[in-house]
Amino acid sequence: MKKEKVDRRSMRAENSIKKVLEAAKALFIQHGFKDTTISMIAKHADVGYGTAYTHFPKGKDEIFLTIIEEVIADFYVVANTEYTVNSKEEAFTFIHRNITRLIELSVQHKKMLAVFYESIGISAATKEMWQDISDRFIQRIAQNVVQAMEKNIAHRNDFDEEIVAGVLFYTVENNLWKIILDQTVTPQGVIAHNITEVYTNGLYK
Amino acid sequence: MKKEKVDRRSMRAENSIKKVLEAAKALFIQHGFKDTTISMIAKHADVGYGTAYTHFPKGKDEIFLTIIEEVIADFYVVANTEYTVNSKEEAFTFIHRNITRLIELSVQHKKMLAVFYESIGISAATKEMWQDISDRFIQRIAQNVVQAMEKNIAHRNDFDEEIVAGVLFYTVENNLWKIILDQTVTPQGVIAHNITEVYTNGLYK
DNA sequence: AATGAAATTGACATCATATCAAGTTCTGAA
DNA sequence: TTCAGAACTTGATATGATGTCAATTTCATT
Secondary structure (H helix, E strand, C coil), X not given: CCCCCCCHHHHHHHHHHHHHHHHHHHHHHHHCCCXXXXXXXXXXXXXXXXXXXXXXXXXXXXXXXXXHHHHHHHHHHHHCCCCCCCCHHHHXXXXXXXXXXXXXXXXXXXXXXXXXXXXXXXXXHHHHHHHHHHHXXXXXXXXXXXXXXXCCCECCCCCCHHHHHHHHHHHHHHHHHHHHCCCCCCCHHHHHHHHHHHHHHHHEC | CCCCCCCHHHHHHHHHHHHXXXXXXXXXXXXXXXXXXXXXXXXHHCCCHXXXXXXXXXXXXXXXXXXXXXHHHHHHHHHCCCCCCCCHHHHHHHHXXXXXXXXXXXXXXXXXXXXXXXXXXXXXXXXXXXXXXXXXXXXXXXXXXXXXXXXXXXCCCCCCHHXXXXXXHHHHHHXXXXXXXXXXXXXXXXXXXXXXXXXXXXXXX
């Protein structure tokens, strides 16, 4: 019951797409986002210049987005993890585990994420993608801030959940970028532990 | 004892520089960083295309940096403010005041800061400038984390001061950008208060 | 008045993007 | 089997931005 593609035309197309993506991935990692051009990609992929535009009409942005999407998917999984905690201690454990998970993901995809970081400033499409992820993370964290207030285990019951969620998210985010860009020598465990400690003490009583 | 510039040549040059900067400022605010070109600036400034490069050899980056420098100077003042606190309550008051100050500065220079934000992703020079400011802020805050530990008013005495400082800095930073980019409806007082509360509860006992 | 330094200028070389008309390959209907 | 036309490929080209430079003008000094 296989539905194999014996269609030689679409096989040819698939092959072109694959070659473009593979060449692009190597070049992005080697030269970064800005300094990788469509003609470089086409040349390395051994396809005509126009071919890149045939399959990726929006050009470099679209090629890069296609490549980065699978990396980002991993982060979405974390961002979408539902969770419930009943005490400060439980929260500490949970948050610490999630930060550790994010650090691991960042290290794992370090090279492409460094390019992603560069691209956020340059490509509107990428910027939007990161904005979406950020919002999702913040909304997820905010839900737990609300839970904490409802369960009366937060310092106050009138916290603005989004601002409080931002404390955790933005701190983690920026530390992840530092790890990705090799801009820190602080051990990852120290980073995870300190952030978790300050945040849980800050929110929970 | 005036040392007036009666030198007509340098007056002419000064005038060209002034015209370029004024035109650039208006165009940057109107069109943003990326969509403002040197030829637009030269045309609006009513000088030749090459004149812009005569006075600003590094082009758009240098023109923008010159314009934004005075805005940034205000932030440096805050980043360099020495302070000492002896209790959690004092810390709360101090931090809350500083955040409020930063919010006020951001609102005051909103339009140029929005362009600045865009430029950070595009211009290496601008990115470096913001990196410097960030580092300075973090070092300043870190000093106070160390103080808190020395005075034994922190939850722990083995916090990593830079990571903890980052909790405050990155949170404030990102909320300022949201205000500057009109991406939040949360009242500024609520923002300042929530951040201060979570951070001081997080660090001080 | 003559000299040359300072300042101005726009043409030009360079480079990247995006489009497109022309050519080639392949499928499916007649 | 044939062949019309869809799918795919291709590089030339238009567009637009940057940075450089040789020619020119303005001006201070001798």
